[in-house]
Amino acid sequence: MIYGAIVSAHMLGEVDCIMRRQYLGSSDLHVSVVGLGTWAIGGDFWGETDDAQSMQAIQTALDSGINLIDTAPAYGAGHAETVVGKAIAGRRDEVVIATKCGVVRTKDGFERNLKPESVRQEVEDSLRRLQTDVIDLYQIHWPDVDTPLEDTLAALKDLQQQGKFRYLGVSNFGPELMEQVMREMDLVSLQPQYSLLQRDIEQETLPFCRRHNIGVLSYGSLAAGVLTGKFKERPAFAEGDQRYHFYPFFEEPLWSQAQELVGVLREIAESRGKPTAQAAINWVVQQDGITSALVGCKTPDQARQNAAAGTWTLTDEEWQIIDGAYRRIFSS
Template identity: 40%
Template sequence: MKYEKLAGSDLEVSVIAFGAWAAGGWMWGSTDRNEAIKAIQAAYAEGVTTIDTAPIYGQGTSEEIVGQAIKGNSRDKVQILTKFGMRWDLPKGDFAMHSKDNSGKDIDVYKYAGKESVIYECEQSLRRLGTDYIDLLQIHWPDSTTPIEETFEAVATLIEQGKVRYAGVCNYDVSQMEEAQKVCNIISNQVPYSMVKREIEEEVVPFCLVQGKSILAYSPMERGLLTGKLKSGHQFAEGDHRAQNKFFTDEFITKTNAFLQKIKPIADEKNATLSQLVLNWTVNRPGITVALAGARNAEQSISNAKAMHFELSEEEINFINDELEKI
């Protein structure tokens, strides 16, 4: 495994991090707690020390699973990244979506980051995670109803109290990052990024490179699309959000698989899987510090961790980039 410090901090993270959204079950068609715990522990055994979760993932389930998985480990050997700002228990802020919890009960989700809510959510996260501090606390989505200044004054207070080490953002554009930085030192932005979703290269990546902010790339496998295992006509389980996503149309799956077959010889030469090749390419992109890789079981976790067991040459990276342009 490779490790990097998040820009402007002494927080050293594994460049492949365990993304615990799917572990929470919500929007992924349920979860198996025991398998999820084993997945996190298997990742840790392979050198993945960084775990990214959020309260909304299973409405607390993911954080509880993370807490159980790391119990007994030296706390300073693991970096816990979690979030705030998505409430399913408080109808306040920007309405985000109608959804169902893991039991099938209807819930309404709101993006809300008022000061009292930030403090409350942090306390709940600490309890579920079974820890007394969070390494990186990130706002999950922008909330247009609350001034950014108010939100990050609350985060700054939590840092002063020792409950949070560093502050980050998720899904923020450049102007929002600049606003937050006026109040609190922001060390990272967690944003969607994959071979087929590269919009952040236009503004966010250049800004972060100049300002010294790290980028945590989520959904680098584009929620399973870039594994090459999905075929046109795939039927997703009930409650799986991918069924309605544009990347999972038969046409796009077919085009993507054709691209993956073209780059497969590189993976074969490295004795690697396509997934490992995709993850390795991701962390080699300018400005990207961490790739968040989800896993539902130990086998997937181990495979993700081994993505850093080989090097890509400049020639190989250029070939992949050229083929990407043809999709």
């Protein structure tokens, strides 16, 4: 089936060559280096979305060689999972499904909740919404300081033994918490924020993951769209849009620094006849230790464009020029 997806993309003439894939940590999940993120298609906090278009975007991503879809119950209070479930119906065997637990929607917003009874309920809800009987990668979304981690892990171990999910991952964890997890269970992946504009994990977390063969799925790889170069001036998002709250790149001085860096990315991308977004995605994917860049998209066009990043690479020299520009711009 996966081969079929690649062939259909070729027949459409939409990709240069075959999408690169890598194994996720110690698992047998062979995932595309570009993964599809579904926060935006949850339908809230991220501008306008349209479910029919979101489903087309997901199907286009699969047709373009993407086989990794990341979602979470927190995205639209389950809506993103429901849309993913509908979009992949009949194509389940082409997809590595990654979803999460531990961020629960409440009347007033979100709460972190890793209590065993909540996690048990969440996994059942996710399976139902995704229309599947097993989740490939189940990730703890954020730490919950009010619940002892060992209690959560005991519940997760039980759920894994029951066959509810295949592999465990975490998100937004540092080395210390990951070590705690690894004492109890096999940990195959970390999902941290990582992009050319957010490189904190390079200090300790990424080396830790490399040492322990933990796969890394970067989120915010396009810095919420800033690294596509499409915003000519600071966008005026509607009140409540999470992009302003979650990502700091729309505020000065980061905004102007980001624009300078986008100029360098654009120049390199244009010299290769590629869109700027693809150079930004490949810079992430080509960092040692990154397995896949998760990239959010709302339209089939974005899905097709972003998937195509996985079919070519920056040269070492191009990668270094971008890295050097980052160091120059952000050291001032």
